[in-house]
Structure formats: structure tokens, C-alpha cells
Amino acid sequence: MISREYLLQLDRDDPLAAMRAQFVLPERTIYLDGNSLGAMPRAAAERVRRTLDHDWSQALVRSWNSAGWVDLPQRVGDKIGRLIGARAGETLACDSTSVNLFKLLSLAVKLRPGRNVILSDRENFPTDLYMAEGLSALLGGALQLRALAPNEIESAIDDDVAVVSLSHVNYRNGALYDMAAITRRAHERGALMLWDLAHSAGALPIHLADCDVDLAVGCGYKYLNGGPGAPAFLYVAQRLQGQATTPLSGWFGHEKPFEFVPSYAPAAGIARMQVGTPAIISMSSLDAALDVWDTVSLEQVRAKSVRQCEHFVELVEQWMPGRFELVSPRDSARRGSQVCLRHAQAWPIMQALIARGVIGDVRAPDILRFGFTPLYVSYADIWDAASTLRDIIDAGSWQHAEFQARAKVT
Numbered sequence: 001m002i003s004r005e006y007l008l009q010l011d012r013d014d015p016l017a018a019m020r021a022q023f024v025l026p027e028r029t030i031y032l033d034g035n036s037l038g039a040m041p042r043a044a045a046e047r048v049r050r051t052l053d054h055d056w057s058q059a060l061v062r063s064w065n066s067a068g069w070v071d072l073p074q075r076v077g078d079k080i081g082r083l084i085g086a087r088a089g090e091t092l093a094c095d096s097t098s099v100n101l102f103k104l105l106s107l108a109v110k111l112r113p114g115r116n117v118i119l120s121d122r123e124n125f126p127t128d129l130y131m132a133e134g135l136s137a138l139l140g141g142a143l144q145l146r147a148l149a150p151n152e153i154e155s156a157i158d159d160d161v162a163v164v165s166l167s168h169v170n171y172r173n174g175a176l177y178d179m180a181a182i183t184r185r186a187h188e189r190g191a192l193m194l195w196d197l198a199h200s201a202g203a204l205p206i207h208l209a210d211c212d213v214d215l216a217v218g219c220g221y222k223y224l225n226g227g228p229g230a231p232a233f234l235y236v237a238q239r240l241q242g243q244a245t246t247p248l249s250g251w252f253g254h255e256k257p258f259e260f261v262p263s264y265a266p267a268a269g270i271a272r273m274q275v276g277t278p279a280i281i282s283m284s285s286l287d288a289a290l291d292v293w294d295t296v297s298l299e300q301v302r303a304k305s306v307r308q309c310e311h312f313v314e315l316v317e318q319w320m321p322g323r324f325e326l327v328s329p330r331d332s333a334r335r336g337s338q339v340c341l342r343h344a345q346a347w348p349i350m351q352a353l354i355a356r357g358v359i360g361d362v363r364a365p366d367i368l369r370f371g372f373t374p375l376y377v378s379y380a381d382i383w384d385a386a387s388t389l390r391d392i393i394d395a396g397s398w399q400h401a402e403f404q405a406r407a408k409v410t
Contacts, residue, residue: 001318002311007379016304019375022292023225030381032360035199035338035371038225047288051281072283073274079290080224080233083298084197084216085207092270093220093233093286094278097198100217100234101165102131103246103273107236108163108192108215109135109143111243115162115191122147125171128196132165150175154185161191168206169199169336172363174328176200176336180211187212198222203305203337205298208235215240223337223373226286234273241269250275292375304374305337308382312339312370315386320393327367338371347410351403352392358385362410
């Protein structure tokens with residue numbers, strides 16, 4: 001049986017404990033929603049202030065050169081690349097996850113002529129499915145989205161599939177796919193493999209190059225802590241970059257953007273996947289946030305995450321038996337860095353938790369979602385969060401009228 005003293009001792013022994021000081025967190029708040037929006041690194045705030053107070057306000061347009069703004073997409077991309085097992089020059093920070101997904105799905109379909117299926121998981125993050133539907137509509141229905149149950153994916157990869165598009169970690173339940181096995185299966189059938197890393201980049205070790213992954217996307221504002229609406233990223237394996245094309249042929253992807261010629265010619269390498277002018281303020285925030293990882297081992301992050309998730313589940317089941325259904329995989333090897341519990345009153349229960357300073361989120365219709373971000377979540381936080389949840393359930397305080405009203409963002 002877990003005790004609070006045991007968890008406090010884990011905090012005293014934790015090699016990552018000092019990382020918490022690098023983040024700004026409200027007092028008396030346990031933040032278990034970093035899988036939706038990461039906490040603010042102090043370094044990111046400092047960089048944004050410098051970008052505003054010096055680079056923009058004083059150096060003005062000169063900062064494209066003097067502050068290196070023009071090189072941020074590739075520089076930030078390489079920083080992310082080191083966290084996802086990519087080689088230098090394979091990752092680019094740009095646009096949103098949805099836009100990058102559209103670009104890479106288009107690329108994949110073009111590289112596999114004669115194949116007319118995008119294969120995905122019907123439980124995939126909705127925007128991944130929406131973008132595939134949009135591409136199909138743009139192509140007049142010649143391309144089909146085939147969305148199946150997770151356990152049907154591998155056997156459904158056939159000669160009609162151009163690209164398999166999956167989220168590495170399921171956003172609703174935290175289930176983790178075997179990247180190496182599914183990528184290998186896709187290649188055996190001649191398909192390309194595209195992974196969405198939104199819920200795994202910065203949460204666990206990823207080995208894109210070692211797994212021979214073709215394409216990947218992800219966002220910068222969850223475990224990478226780049227700030228709300230931070231630029232996303234995309235990955236294209238070096239072996240595909242010479243053939244890579246995007247339907248969004250914007251000027252920043254041109255080989256000579258400042259010669260302003262009327263016809264498009266793609267830049268060399270990953271740079272050709274850029275579209276428009278990068279959002280410098282948010283890109284600067286992400287750039288600084290990534291420096292937090294310079295002294296961090298993702299293996300340590302993963303080990304702490306696994307331990308925290310397991311202790312949280314154990315406390316919930318010990319203190320509130322039968323009150324919640326665990327919908328995340330029990331096996332930590334098959335789970336990302338989140339624990340998801342099902343309850344018919346998920347929304348008011350979470351609002352009652354938030355009112356008590358424990359912040360998670362809800363995924364409709366009935367999932368309470370708790371994300372574990374080991375850089376700033378302590379082991380004591382696990383005890384206190386579970387204890388607060390127990391109090392709310394035992395007292396029935398979630399039934400108060402103030403917790404029933406729905407908000408736009410859940």
C-alpha cells in the first residue's frame with residue numbers, strides 16, 4: 001500500500017525534481033493537463049520578452065537576419081528532431097499539426113500512385129480524420145479514408161493502401177502503438193507510414209530513424225511546452241526529401257524566396273515543406289522552451305511517468321473501488337503519459353477538481369483525463385490529486401450547480 005511518505009521519499013530521490021523550478025506554476029495547483037497545454041517555462045517568457053523588447057521594437061525588420069528569425073523553423077526543427085529520434089535536417093517547425101498533416105498526406109499519396117486508400121484508426125484524433133476526408137474531397141473522391149478499430153489496422157494494410165496514418169498515443173485513452181512493428185508491416189505491403197506524435201513527443205523516447213518511419217507530425221504546445229498555439233512540426237525522412245512535394249507551395253518553401261520570381265521552385269531538403277512566413281513570437285517561445293531538454297534524459301522522463309501513472313491508478317482503485325473504469329491500458333508498456341478514467345459524470349467531477357486546484361480535462365462524453373508531465377509534476381502531487389478526487393466523490397460535491405455548466409473548451 002502506498003503512503004504519502006513513500007511518495008515524498010521518491011521526490012527526494014528524483015533526479016528530475018530540480019526541473020520544476022524552471023517552470024512557472026500557480027501556487028496550490030496540481031497541473032495534470034500538460035498533455036493538452038504544457039506549463040510555461042521561465043526561459044520561454046524571457047525569450048518572448050527579449051523578442052518584443054529588443055528584436056522587434058528596436059531592431060525591427062533587421063532581426064530577420066541579426067536575430068536569426070529566418071532560420072528558426074529549421075533550427076527549432078532540429079531541436080525537436082533530437083527528441084524524436086530524427087537525423088539532422090529531417091524535422092521542421094512550422095504551421096499547425098492539421099496543416100502539416102494535410103501536406104504529408106498529400107505527399108504520401110503522390111509517392112504511391114495507383115493506391116487510393118489512407119488507412120487510419122477510427123479512434124484517431126478527429127483532425128487527423130478530418131484532414132484525410134478533406135484531401136479525399138479535394139481529389140474528387142478518388143482517394144478513400146478507411147478508418148478501422150485499432151486491432152484491425154495491421155491486418156488491413158493491403159496493396160490499396162498508400163499511407164497508414166496513426167497517432168502514436170491515443171488522445172482519449174493513452175493507448176500506445178508499437179511504432180516499429182506497424183511501420184515494418186506498412187513497408188512490407190508497400191505503404192508509407194505517417195505518425196502523429198502530438199501526445200508522445202517529449203513524453204517518451206521516440207526513434208523515428210531507427211524505426212525507418214517515413215513521415216511524422218506533432219505539436220509544440222503539449223509536452224514540449226511551447227505555449228498556446230505554438231508552431232507544430234513535421235518530419236520527412238531524408239530518403240524521401242528529394243521527392244517531397246507539397247500542394248501548399250508557399251514562398252518560404254521556395255529555393256530563392258527573396259528573388260521574388262513568379263514561378264515556384266522548391267528549396268532543397270526539409271526547407272521545401274515550409275509555406276508562409278513563420279510566426280516569430282510563438283516560434284521564439286518554442287525555441288526557448290526546448291532548451292529545457294538540454295540536460296534531461298527522456299528515459300528518465302519515461303521512467304518517472306510510468307511510476308506516477310501506476311501510483312495514481314493504484315490510489316484511485318484503492319480509495320474508490322468500483323467508482324471509475326480505467327480506460328487506459330493497464331500495461332505501462334502500452335500506455336503513454338496519461339491516465340483516463342470513465343465516469344458518467346466526468347464533466348462536473350472535473351470541474352469540482354479544478355475548483356480544488358487539481359487541473360485535468362474531459363474528453364466527451366465521459367472521460368476524465370489526467371496527463372503526467374514529469375518535468376514539473378511531483379510524486380506528492382499524485383497523492384494529493386487522488387486524495388482530492390476521493391474527497392469530491394465521497395462528499396458528492398461534484399453535484400453542486402456551479403459545476404454543471406459546460407464551457408466551450410473542455
